[in-house]
Amino acid sequence: MNNPAGDSQSRRHSLSDWLTLHELDPVTCRRILDAMTWEATSEPATHNSLNLGYEAIDPEIAWVRTVEAMRDFLPEQQSIIDDTFEKTVKIVVDQRDKPRKALTLDNGPSSYPTILYGYRGEPFDALVIAHEFAHALQIRASRGKFVPPIIREICAFLGEGALLSHTLRRDEMQYTHLVQAWREANHKYFGARRDHLQAALVREDAPYKYFWNYPIARSLAIQISDRCSQDWIWSVFQGERSVRGVLRELGFPGS
Numbered sequence: 001m002n003n004p005a006g007d008s009q010s011r012r013h014s015l016s017d018w019l020t021l022h023e024l025d026p027v028t029c030r031r032i033l034d035a036m037t038w039e040a041t042s043e044p045a046t047h048n049s050l051n052l053g054y055e056a057i058d059p060e061i062a063w064v065r066t067v068e069a070m071r072d073f074l075p076e077q078q079s080i081i082d083d084t085f086e087k088t089v090k091i092v093v094d095q096r097d098k099p100r101k102a103l104t105l106d107n108g109p110s111s112y113p114t115i116l117y118g119y120r121g122e123p124f125d126a127l128v129i130a131h132e133f134a135h136a137l138q139i140r141a142s143r144g145k146f147v148p149p150i151i152r153e154i155c156a157f158l159g160e161g162a163l164l165s166h167t168l169r170r171d172e173m174q175y176t177h178l179v180q181a182w183r184e185a186n187h188k189y190f191g192a193r194r195d196h197l198q199a200a201l202v203r204e205d206a207p208y209k210y211f212w213n214y215p216i217a218r219s220l221a222i223q224i225s226d227r228c229s230q231d232w233i234w235s236v237f238q239g240e241r242s243v244r245g246v247l248r249e250l251g252f253p254g255s
Contacts, residue, residue, distance in 0.1 A: 001210070002104050002135040002152045013208035015200055022148050023244040026201045028254060029216075033198055035252075036190055036219045054177045056121030059092065059129070066130045069166035070137065070159065074230055074237075080140060087112040088136045092119050102128045104135035109144030112136075123181035127160050134159025142239035149210065150243050153217030154224065154236060161225045189218045216243075223250050 019025060057065075067085045071078050093101075093116050102117040113136040119125050138147065138155040164182060167175040194215040200206045220243075224233060228249060235241055241249075 001102060001132075002106070002139075002149070002156065014204065015206040015208065015212075016204040018208050018212060019204070022150050023242055026204070028247075029201055030198070031254070032216055032219070032247075032252070033194055036194065036215065054123055055174070057126070059119045059125075062119075062126050062129050063090070063133075065126070065166065065170075066133050066159070066163055069130065069162040070133065072166050073158070073162035074234055076230065077141075077234060081137060084112070084137050084140045085133070088133075089114040091116050093117065100124060100128065102132050104132045104139070106139050113139050123177040124185075126163065126178060127181055127185070130159045130163035131156045134162075138237045138239075141234070141237040145239040147239040148243065149213040150217045150220075151236060151239065151241065151246075153213045154221045154246070157218045157221035158225055158233065158236075161221060186218070189214050220246055220250070 019029065063085070067081060070081045074081065089112065091114065100118055100120075102115070105114040105116070107113060115132045115136060117125075117128055117132055119129075134156045135152065137159070138152060160182065164175065164178055167178055193211050196209070197212045197215055200209070200212065224236070224246070232241075232249065236246070
């Protein structure tokens with residue numbers, strides 16, 4: 001999750017504000033939600049089975065693999081990827097008795113981000129690290145430019161996808177566990193959270209919820225990763241693309 005300056009005031013905002021910020025309207029938003037394709041034909045693995053046979057890795061190794069994955073995904077951006085990794089502050093927070101949470105703090109264009117995350121040695125943790133590092137990279141790439149939440153989360157989910165692709169090439173056993181964790185998350189984002197956003201669309205004065213950004217961002221990130229060039233993807237990290245622009249690039253009807 002990304003938390004730039006100003007998001008602390010989100011309780012004052014409404015669905016109408018969120019739609020306007022992203023150049024969306026309820027009709028377009030419903031079309032995006034209706035068009036989502038996700039792996040709903042089979043139940044995801046249970047939490048316990050995700051960890052069965054999984055060889056936990058040291059968090060430092062998880063970080064190195066994330067950076068390697070981003071270098072593979074965006075090879076022309078290796079210098080900023082390495083710089084962001086080296087200078088971003090990473091703080092492990094012990095949350096073993098609480099739900100898993102992570103946060104990337106935007107400290108302004110003249111500073112580097114701070115990443116707070118928990119680590120339990122589970123498959124989800126590797127995806128969380130990839131997600132938060134992509135947030136940090138987007139913050140550095142956009143150089144203080146305001147980037148709407150859906151675009152921020154697109155970048156973060158692209159980071160998860162980069163790790164999956166990298167792991168598939170390097171370690172098929174590890175990939176099996178990571179992709180199961182990713183599919184379980186799909187059921188959350190494209191299931192309950194999609195439904196919550198769908199229900200909120202009938203009330204434009206509904207109080208803003210940050211999780212509204214996730215279903216649309218995850219769906220668009222999957223399509224971007226499959227269909228867009230590296231240069232175009234980097235322009236998303238730089239904050240040069242709007243949600244409307246992304247929809248146009250993907251050929252979404254009416255965009």
